[in-house]
Amino acid sequence: MMRTRPLKVALLGCGVVGSEVARIMTTHADDLAARIGAPIELAGVAVRRPSKVREGIPAELITTDATALVKRGDIDVVVEVIGGIEPARTLITTAFEHGASVVSANKALLAQDGAALHAAADENDKDLYYEAAVAGAIPLIRPLRESLAGDKVNRVLGIVNGTTNFILDKMDSTGAGYQEALDEATALGYAEADPTADVEGFDAAAKAAILAGIAFHTRVRLDDVHREGMTEVTAADFASAKEMGCTIKLLAICERSADGASVTARVHPAMIPLSHPLASVRGAYNAVFVESDAAGQLMFYGPGAGGAPTASAVLGDLVAVCRNRLNGATGPGESAYAALTVSPMGDVVTRYHISLDVADKPGVLAQVATVFAEHGVSIDTVRQQGRQDGDGEASLVVVTHRASDASLSGTVEALRKLDTVRGVASIMRVEGE
Incomplete structure (x- = not known):
C-alpha cells in the first residue's frame, strides 16, 4: 500500500x-x-x-x-x-x-x-x-559491501577516471603527445579547465581509498594511497608498450598482501597486456576488475562521469x-572490523619496465645487469638499440621479474650514479599478468 x-x-x-x-x-x-x-x-x-x-x-x-x-x-x-x-x-x-x-x-x-x-x-x-x-553510474560500492559481503576480496584493479583514460586512449590510438591529447579532452568537455585533480591522480586516489576500505573492511584514508600522475607518459612509452603487447592505463590498485595481514592502495600509470579486459576500455569509460576467493574475477564497466x-x-x-x-531501518554502515595494516608503497611487488639512456660502448649492459643483481631485482628481458643521430648514446630497455618497489627504487638510484648511464628516461610498472 x-x-x-x-x-x-x-x-x-x-x-x-x-x-x-x-x-x-x-x-x-x-x-x-x-x-x-x-x-x-x-x-x-x-x-x-x-x-x-x-x-x-x-x-x-x-x-x-x-x-x-x-x-x-x-x-x-x-x-x-x-x-x-x-x-x-x-x-x-x-x-x-x-x-x-x-x-x-x-x-x-x-x-x-x-x-x-x-x-x-x-x-x-x-x-x-x-x-x-x-x-x-557503475554499480560498484553496493556489490562490494552487500553482494560480496560473504566473500573475501583480494584485489580491486580499475580505471576510475574517465578524463585520464580518454587522454591515454587517444595517445595510444593516434600517436598523439600528452598535451595534444589533453587539449582535445578539454575541447570535448572531458577535462576541466584545471585538470590537475584528474591527470595527477588525486581523483583516482580518493576513489581508491574508498574502494580499499570497503573491499578489505579496513579504514583506508586518502593519505594512505600512493599516487603518481600521468603527465610524464610519452609517445615513446606507448611504443615500448606496444612492443611488449601492452597498452598504458592510469590504474587504481588495491590489494591484500600474500599473507593477508596487510593491504596496499596505489594509483599510477601502468602497462597492462592487451589480453587483459581493462586494456579494451576506451574513451572516457571506467571499468573495475574485482578478484575474490569464491566469486573469482568480476568486471564492472560503464560511464564513470557526467551528469x-x-x-x-x-x-x-x-x-x-x-x-x-x-x-524504520538503516542499511549497511562502515565495516572496518578487519583493521588490517596499510603497508607503504615500498612493500608492493610487481614487474617493471625501465628505459635508460646509456653510453653506446662495450660493457655497459654488464654494468647495468650487475646493479640489478646487487639489489635483488631479476631481469626478464633486455633490449638495446644504438641511436641513429650518432651522439654516442644508446637506449636500453629492461623489463624485470616481480620485485618490491623498494628494491626497484634502490636499483634506479644506483643506476643514476653509473658514469655510463646518461639518464633514466622512464620507469613504469607492468600489471595485470
Whole structure:
C-alpha cells in the first residue's frame, strides 16, 4: 500500500549532477514512488547563485542558506552533490543531527573523513550512502559491501577516471603527445579547465581509498594511497608498450598482501597486456576488475562521469535510503572490523619496465645487469638499440621479474650514479599478468 505523505528531499548543489537529480525526480516521480512505496518531494535546493535560471525547479525551492535547509527537521533525506571538504562535511553532520539520512557523491570528503561521517550517521541512527562517489553510474560500492559481503576480496584493479583514460586512449590510438591529447579532452568537455585533480591522480586516489576500505573492511584514508600522475607518459612509452603487447592505463590498485595481514592502495600509470579486459576500455569509460576467493574475477564497466550517469547512481541510493526510512531501518554502515595494516608503497611487488639512456660502448649492459643483481631485482628481458643521430648514446630497455618497489627504487638510484648511464628516461610498472 502506498504511503500518502511524501518523503522530503533536500538537494545541496544544482550543477551538472544536481540538476539531473532534480530532473529525474520530477520526470520519473510516479515510477520512483512505486519503487519506494511513497512519493518523494523536492523540498529545497541550496545553491550559491540564486539568480541563475534552473529549468523545472520552482523558484520558491531555491535557497542560499544550506544550513537552514538541513536544519529544518522535516527533511527525510539530504542529497549532497556540492563536493569539496567544507561546507559539505558540516552540512552532512548537521543533517544527521536534525534527523535526515544522507546520499553523497563526494569522493574527496569520504576518502578523507569517511570514518567520522559513518560514526555521525551511526550515532544518529541514519544512513550514509555514496554509490555515486566512485565510477559514476557503475554499480560498484553496493556489490562490494552487500553482494560480496560473504566473500573475501583480494584485489580491486580499475580505471576510475574517465578524463585520464580518454587522454591515454587517444595517445595510444593516434600517436598523439600528452598535451595534444589533453587539449582535445578539454575541447570535448572531458577535462576541466584545471585538470590537475584528474591527470595527477588525486581523483583516482580518493576513489581508491574508498574502494580499499570497503573491499578489505579496513579504514583506508586518502593519505594512505600512493599516487603518481600521468603527465610524464610519452609517445615513446606507448611504443615500448606496444612492443611488449601492452597498452598504458592510469590504474587504481588495491590489494591484500600474500599473507593477508596487510593491504596496499596505489594509483599510477601502468602497462597492462592487451589480453587483459581493462586494456579494451576506451574513451572516457571506467571499468573495475574485482578478484575474490569464491566469486573469482568480476568486471564492472560503464560511464564513470557526467551528469546523467552520476545522477543515476544518486537516485539508486535515494531509493534505497527512502525504503529504509519507510521501514524504520538503516542499511549497511562502515565495516572496518578487519583493521588490517596499510603497508607503504615500498612493500608492493610487481614487474617493471625501465628505459635508460646509456653510453653506446662495450660493457655497459654488464654494468647495468650487475646493479640489478646487487639489489635483488631479476631481469626478464633486455633490449638495446644504438641511436641513429650518432651522439654516442644508446637506449636500453629492461623489463624485470616481480620485485618490491623498494628494491626497484634502490636499483634506479644506483643506476643514476653509473658514469655510463646518461639518464633514466622512464620507469613504469607492468600489471595485470
